[in-house]
Amino acid sequence: MQDHLPPGIAMVKSENLEEWQMDIKVLDTNPLYLDQTYRLKFTFSNKYPIEPPEVQFIQCAESTGTPRSIPIHPHIYSNGIICLDLLGSSGWSPVQNVESICMSLQSMLTANTRDERPIGDQEFVATNRRRIRDINFVYEDDNV
Amino acid sequence: MDTPSDISDPTQWLETPLSLLAPLESALRCQVCKEFFNNPVITSCCHTFCSICIRRCLSAEGKCPACRAPDQELKLRRNWAVQELVDAFQTARPSVLDFSTKAAQQAQVEEREQPVNKKRKVAPVEDMQTSEPRPERRRTRSQGHYPQPEQHAAIDTVPEVIEDSQDEDEYIPEHGLVACPICNRKMKEEAVFSHLNVHEESPKKAPPNSSFGPLRAPQKGLVLSGKPPERIPAINYSILKENALRKKLSDLGIPNWGPKQLLHKRHTEWMNLWNANCDSKIPKSKRELLQELDIWERTQGGLATGPSPFVSSSNVMRKDFDAKEWSSSHDDDFKRLIANARKKAGAKIAPATETAPTPPEPLVNSSLAEPNIDTDADHVIDLSG
Numbered sequence: 001m002q003d004h005l006p007p008g009i010a011m012v013k014s015e016n017l018e019e020w021q022m023d024i025k026v027l028d029t030n031p032l033y034l035d036q037t038y039r040l041k042f043t044f045s046n047k048y049p050i051e052p053p054e055v056q057f058i059q060c061a062e063s064t065g066t067p068r069s070i071p072i073h074p075h076i077y078s079n080g081i082i083c084l085d086l087l088g089s090s091g092w093s094p095v096q097n098v099e100s101i102c103m104s105l106q107s108m109l110t111a112n113t114r115d116e117r118p119i120g121d122q123e124f125v126a127t128n129r130r131r132i133r134d135i136n137f138v139y140e141d142d143n144v
Numbered sequence: 145m146d147t148p149s150d151i152s153d154p155t156q157w158l159e160t161p162l163s164l165l166a167p168l169e170s171a172l173r174c175q176v177c178k179e180f181f182n183n184p185v186i187t188s189c190c191h192t193f194c195s196i197c198i199r200r201c202l203s204a205e206g207k208c209p210a211c212r213a214p215d216q217e218l219k220l221r222r223n224w225a226v227q228e229l230v231d232a233f234q235t236a237r238p239s240v241l242d243f244s245t246k247a248a249q250q251a252q253v254e255e256r257e258q259p260v261n262k263k264r265k266v267a268p269v270e271d272m273q274t275s276e277p278r279p280e281r282r283r284t285r286s287q288g289h290y291p292q293p294e295q296h297a298a299i300d301t302v303p304e305v306i307e308d309s310q311d312e313d314e315y316i317p318e319h320g321l322v323a324c325p326i327c328n329r330k331m332k333e334e335a336v337f338s339h340l341n342v343h344e345e346s347p348k349k350a351p352p353n354s355s356f357g358p359l360r361a362p363q364k365g366l367v368l369s370g371k372p373p374e375r376i377p378a379i380n381y382s383i384l385k386e387n388a389l390r391k392k393l394s395d396l397g398i399p400n401w402g403p404k405q406l407l408h409k410r411h412t413e414w415m416n417l418w419n420a421n422c423d424s425k426i427p428k429s430k431r432e433l434l435q436e437l438d439i440w441e442r443t444q445g446g447l448a449t450g451p452s453p454f455v456s457s458s459n460v461m462r463k464d465f466d467a468k469e470w471s472s473s474h475d476d477d478f479k480r481l482i483a484n485a486r487k488k489a490g491a492k493i494a495p496a497t498e499t500a501p502t503p504p505e506p507l508v509n510s511s512l513a514e515p516n517i518d519t520d521a522d523h524v525i526d527l528s529g
Contacts, residue, residue, distance in 0.1 A: 049177075094209040095210050097178070
């Protein structure tokens with residue numbers, strides 16, 4: 001499968017069926033993400049694909065050889081948690097897969113022009129302890 | 145590729161001259177489980193899934209996974225044509241893939257021998273993807289490009305492979321099945337004699353229809369297949385008391401231990417397994433289904449380890465621990481423990497036990513045990529650190 005992924009998507013880790021890591025790149029010239037690679041962590045429950053996987057961006061230190069940061073985006077919190085309806089219980093569908101999620105995130109980044117974090121980022125990062133899929137995001141903004 | 149060879153994958157075609165078979169194979173696979181369709185059924189919105197996959201989806205969400213249209217499992221209808229396509233494709237797959245892989249390897253070997261022609265490696269794929277896929281044309285071209293005898297040999301085997309599957313009179317899609325001599329329906333060998341009685345009783349109902357050829361026979365048989373096993377109806381779990389549900393499970397012959405929520409999940413899974421089996425051409429025995437339920441029990445049910453709401457495990461300390469789900473799934477436990485504690489301690493200490501029931505394991509963090517346990521998870525959890 002890793003040989004045939006769409007451009008800008010690479011498999012980093014998939015030894016087991018609980019956690020995968022993928023690298024994604026934005027392919028156009030959006031200055032916010034130019035020449036950057038971002039690392040995604042997928043956590044699958046034993047109910048996948050009936051339930052969505054938990055997906056978040058993760059940071060990697062310079063020392064790992066593959067430094068990765070959290071992309072700036074009004075729907076991505078600075079701890080890597082992503083506000084995307086696709087990843088919540090309501091927007092998820094079992095026909096989605098790792099590849100389709102990666103492509104959705106690529107396009108979510110590509111389409112963004114705002115160099116900012118979500119409103120209330122600091123507070124959310126400091127206090128959130130809920131499972132990602134249980135967070136009741138309000139998906140009011142269809143433009144991003 | 146580090147994919148084990150026993151796992152088939154549509155991308156296996158991409159490395160071969162038959163790369164156009166990758167989308168064909170993808171189309172023959174269920175979008176939910178990504179396996180070849182197993183007892184495919186069609187929804188009211190005309191999407192096809194494995195019977196068990198769509199049943200599990202509908203009992204979880206009541207919507208088609210492909211288009212989100214609401215649907216009910218009662219409206220699912222078998223899609224035999226797709227089953228036949230899958231059976232035939234799977235029968236042909238190993239030999240076609242083998243042939244195609246060998247052709248690709250041969251092309252590579254030849255390329256090494258004759259490094260002048262750089263176009264060769266790309267050519268088959270280009271041909272297949274940009275122009276109409278006409279194998280004849282490609283063959284002619286490649287013959288022109290590599291006139292080596294080995295290449296001729298490989299090419300000459302093409303019609304042979306096709307012949308194998310087309311000209312065989314006794315086409316048998318499933319191993320171990322034999323055809324009824326009258327209606328050509330495939331069945332287990334031991335079932336043939338009892339099946340013949342059907343024709344004796346109503347000899348005109350199943351006239352052999354040779355105009356369609358033997359390949360059409362399975363479908364005819366499918367339509368005629370005897371009375372299917374009875375389906376298990378859905379239950380409204382909310383109006384059923386725990387004991388009634390427990391009785392229902394034992395009537396069905398499945399395990400009936402555990403809290404009500406687990407009984408509910410187990411019944412749903414059993415109903416899905418059972419009803420999906422009713423869609424099968426060759427239904428499994430109840431014992432096999434019970435084994436499948438047992439696998440479910442160990443992976444997602446009451447015997448599951450890891451993040452299952454039914455099982456005590458260390459996941460309560462995880463930062464993403466779902467206190468709401470936990471408290472609802474253990475509601476009975478909490479109540480029972482509170483009752484026990486009250487009994488033992490007597491009325492004097494009762495108020496204290498109310499705020500600190502003994503949880504099933506040392507998870508708590510008093511905040512979780514507070515009486516407001518049923519309120520929103522935000523207020524309840526403080527398991528940081």
